Amino acid sequence: MVRAIMHGCNGKMGRVITGLISEDEGIRIVAGVDTYTAVPNEYPVFDSIEKCDVEADVVIDFSNASAVDGLLSYCRARKLPVVLCTTGLSEAQLAEVEDAAKETAVLKSANMSLGINLLLKLLQDAAKVLGPAGYDIELVERHHNQKVDAPSGTAIALADSVNEALDHQYTYVYDRSQVRQKRDKKEIGISAVRGGTIVGDHEVIFAGTDEVIEFRHTAYSKSVFGKGAVEAAKFLAGKPAGRYDMSDVIQL
Ligand SMILES: NC(=O)C1=CN([C@@H]2O[C@H](COP(=O)(O)OP(=O)(O)OC[C@H]3O[C@@H](n4cnc5c(N)ncnc54)[C@H](O)[C@@H]3O)[C@@H](O)[C@H]2O)C=CC1
Numbered sequence: 001m002v003r004a005i006m007h008g009c010n011g012k013m014g015r016v017i018t019g020l021i022s023e024d025e026g027i028r029i030v031a032g033v034d035t036y037t038a039v040p041n042e043y044p045v046f047d048s049i050e051k052c053d054v055e056a057d058v059v060i061d062f063s064n065a066s067a068v069d070g071l072l073s074y075c076r077a078r079k080l081p082v083v084l085c086t087t088g089l090s091e092a093q094l095a096e097v098e099d100a101a102k103e104t105a106v107l108k109s110a111n112m113s114l115g116i117n118l119l120l121k122l123l124q125d126a127a128k129v130l131g132p133a134g135y136d137i138e139l140v141e142r143h144h145n146q147k148v149d150a151p152s153g154t155a156i157a158l159a160d161s162v163n164e165a166l167d168h169q170y171t172y173v174y175d176r177s178q179v180r181q182k183r184d185k186k187e188i189g190i191s192a193v194r195g196g197t198i199v200g201d202h203e204v205i206f207a208g209t210d211e212v213i214e215f216r217h218t219a220y221s222k223s224v225f226g227k228g229a230v231e232a233a234k235f236l237a238g239k240p241a242g243r244y245d246m247s248d249v250i251q252l
Pocket residue numbers: 007008009010011012013014033034035036047048049061062063064065066067084085086087088109110111112113149225
């Protein structure tokens with residue numbers, strides 16, 4: 001039985017994971033961490049990771065970018081594997097993730113769903129044909145009105161996947177309002193929509209002369225992320241130090 005610490009246990013995803021794990025015989029939550037502690041939990045909850053003294057095999061993190069530095073230090077010190085799902089990390093934090101992975105197992109993924117992880121792969125084939133053919137590439141993501149980071153981590157991961165297939169020749173443009181000029185051929189425009197309870201929607205558009213090809217993924221419930229995170233935690237427990245991602249967990 002894998003013992004997990006749920007970091008961000010009282011947030012939207014923390015609650016989804018708590019529900020999923022309560023019905024899973026292969027894993028249990030032995031402790032939670034959240035700065036918001038004014039709700040009852042069925043496991044002990046600490047208001048910071050530093051205070052958590054419960055033995056565990058893995059941490060699942062859905063919290064806030066500001067909480068990730070402390071979490072990485074904690075996991076490094078204890079050689080504790082961590083499934084890092086929080087988005088909006090700075091460049092310095094991304095470098096810190098790579099450093100931490102030299103000392104413990106770190107699985108970082110901006111999106112734990114099967115669909116997005118398949119899309120990351122499919123897009124590379126499309127980009128290799130449509131990029132050189134001169135198709136313009138644009139990305140639109142839509143999320144709920146509680147989301148704090150923009151663009152979404154998934155949008156950046158999708159753009160990175162396309163750009164990797166195109167030998168990293170493209171730059172990303174997030175805002176066209178300050179310039180009066182046509183788009184460059186070698187750019188990927190990324191737009192963010194925020195509203196209501198949209199769970200997560202990503203559209204990748206390849207626009208050519210007289211034809212448009214669109215790839216779209218729509219999440220209808222947060223469970224698709226939760227299920228992937230639980231599978232990732234079971235996979236990562238006991239793994240040696242290193243960088244992992246969802247392609248190590250899901251057969252694609
Ligand atoms: N990788 C993926 O598949 C997915 C990633 N996410 C990302 O996960 C993160 C959390 O998403 P939600 O659960 O929707 O947000 P949320 O705001 O509902 O929950 C975050 C929780 O973290 C807690 N928190 C804040 N600072 C903390 C700290 N220092 N230590 C411990 N807990 C702290 C908050 O009190 C809150 O309960 C976001 O960055 C989001 O983009 C969300 C869904 C899927």
